[in-house]
Amino acid sequence: MATTKSRLSLGFSRRQLLIWISFLLLSGLAVIAITFYASYAQKQLDADYIAFSSEIVRAQHDGEALRQSSLNLLDHPQPLHQRQLLQALWMIHSRQMTIEQYLQRSKLTAHDTQHILEEFTHLDSLLQQADAIAPDVLEDTSQLSSLHDLTEDIDNSLAYIYSELHTLMIRGATEQQHIMSVMTQIIIALGILVLVVILGLLVAIEKILGQQHELEHLSITDELTGLENRRAAMNRAKHILTLAKRSGDSVSLAIIDIDHFKRINDRYGHPFGDQVIKQLALQLKTMARESDVLARIGGEEFCLLMPNTNPDGASELCERLLGSIRAIIITHEENSVPLTVSIGVTTTHHQDDYDFDVLYAHADAALYRAKAGGRDQLESFVPSTRG
Numbered sequence: 011m012a013t014t015k016s017r018l019s020l021g022f023s024r025r026q027l028l029i030w031i032s033f034l035l036l037s038g039l040a041v042i043a044i045t046f047y048a049s050y051a052q053k054q055l056d057a058d059y060i061a062f063s064s065e066i067v068r069a070q071h072d073g074e075a076l077r078q079s080s081l082n083l084l085d086h087p088q089p090l091h092q093r094q095l096l097q098a099l100w101m102i103h104s105r106q107m108t109i110e111q112y113l114q115r116s117k118l119t120a121h122d123t124q125h126i127l128e129e130f131t132h133l134d135s136l137l138q139q140a141d142a143i144a145p146d147v148l149e150d151t152s153q154l155s156s157l158h159d160l161t162e163d164i165d166n167s168l169a170y171i172y173s174e175l176h177t178l179m180i181r182g183a184t185e186q187q188h189i190m191s192v193m194t195q196i197i198i199a200l201g202i203l204v205l206v207v208i209l210g211l212l213v214a215i216e217k218i219l220g221q222q223h224e225l226e227h228l229s230i231t232d233e234l235t236g237l238e239n240r241r242a243a244m245n246r247a248k249h250i251l252t253l254a255k256r257s258g259d260s261v262s263l264a265i266i267d268i269d270h271f272k273r274i275n276d277r278y279g280h281p282f283g284d285q286v287i288k289q290l291a292l293q294l295k296t297m298a299r300e301s302d303v304l305a306r307i308g309g310e311e312f313c314l315l316m317p318n319t320n321p322d323g324a325s326e327l328c329e330r331l332l333g334s335i336r337a338i339i340i341t342h343e344e345n346s347v348p349l350t351v352s353i354g355v356t357t358t359h360h361q362d363d364y365d366f367d368v369l370y371a372h373a374d375a376a377l378y379r380a381k382a383g384g385r386d387q388l389e390s391f392v393p394s395t396r397g
């Protein structure tokens with residue numbers, strides 16, 4: 011009832027749901043953070059600060075060229091120097107347009123560039139004034155000194171703009187470097203995380219497989235003796251009997267039960283009784299064949315299923331078992347403890363006998379007679395007594 015309550019309609023337990031919600035929340039946050047950072051980084055990395063910087067470096071010569079041509083014109087008012095000055099003015103115009111384009115393409119914020127744009131407006135008005143005077147200055151030489159003053163103002167304005175832009179470029183490039191280093195660290199951290207997760211998963215899978223194998227082994231093994239348990243014996247017996255029934259081969263089953271085991275327990279204690287069981291199991295193991303199924307099917311009861319074995323073969327082996335068990339030397343505090351077993355054995359005779367429960371019942375009936383006959387002996391099931 012409690013389990014049903016703690017499970018929601020979709021088949022998730024509350025704990026699983028919490029884990030999934032936390033996982034989804036964390037993943038969502040990680041995706042948002044990464045997307046935000048990636049778009050910011052992308053903008054910064056898109057800005058071509060190197061090209062922009064080289065354009066600014068080239069532009070710094072424009073002011074000097076203008077000032078020089080203005081000086082030349084002032085000293086020698088000749089058409090050559092006037093042409094040079096007009097050319098310098100044109101150069102500054104076109105450079106100004108290129109730089110304004112770079113500024114728009116760059117990811118610098120309005121806050122960063124506001125004062126530069128204002129200075130550009132001021133520069134525009136100075137250029138317009140110079141453009142208005144320069145073409146006629148040879149006709150009206152009184153304008154020469156005003157023109158020269160204007161060129162000085164233009165040069166100063168350009169110097170201010172370019173030094174500010176230069177500072178911004180350095181800041182942008184530094185930011186790019188910072189972004190690259192943060193991204194490298196993030197990539198390394200993610201790589202390590204992925205490796206750790208993969209390693210964790212591998213360890214978990216390895217552990218689960220180990221536990222699964224261990225559980226499988228435990229589910230078919232008798233803990234005390236290490237022999238197969240009743241369940242495993244029945245499964246294997248079923249398989250062997252099915253094959254034998256088809257081929258018509260005889261299969262024998264012996265049940266081996268320790269005599270008066272209760273007395274051993276009572277006299278020497280339960281742990282000693284366990285040791286006796288283990289010792290007997292070891293002896294049985296050495297005498298059983300590879301193809302036999304040897305299992306502990308009860309407290310002091312073992313079964314030995316012998317494929318392809320007729321009644322004579324089974325009896326012979328069981329007699330040898332009785333003898334070898336009698337010969338086991340067991341001592342308790344220097345007192346020897348006699349150990350004997352009784353064995354009931356049966357062999358498939360009819361089609362119906364190829365069934366573990368039927369064979370077991372027959373062997374058990376024979377064992378009963380062995381116990382009743384005085385123990386430490388073998389009794390075989392006699393088919394005519396069936397039923």
Ligand SMILES: Nc1nc2c(ncn2[C@@H]2O[C@H](COP(=O)(O)OP(=O)(O)OP(=O)(O)O)[C@@H](O)[C@H]2O)c(=O)[nH]1
Nearest residue numbers: 268269270271272273275280281283284309310381
């Ligand atoms: N030490 C130990 N004793 C066990 C274990 N399993 C069952 N026993 C004991 O085995 C004894 C079996 O006693 P009984 O069924 O009366 O049979 P028995 O004393 O061997 O007498 P018979 O079979 O008639 O010869 C009981 O005292 C159980 O407690 C075990 O794993 N370890």
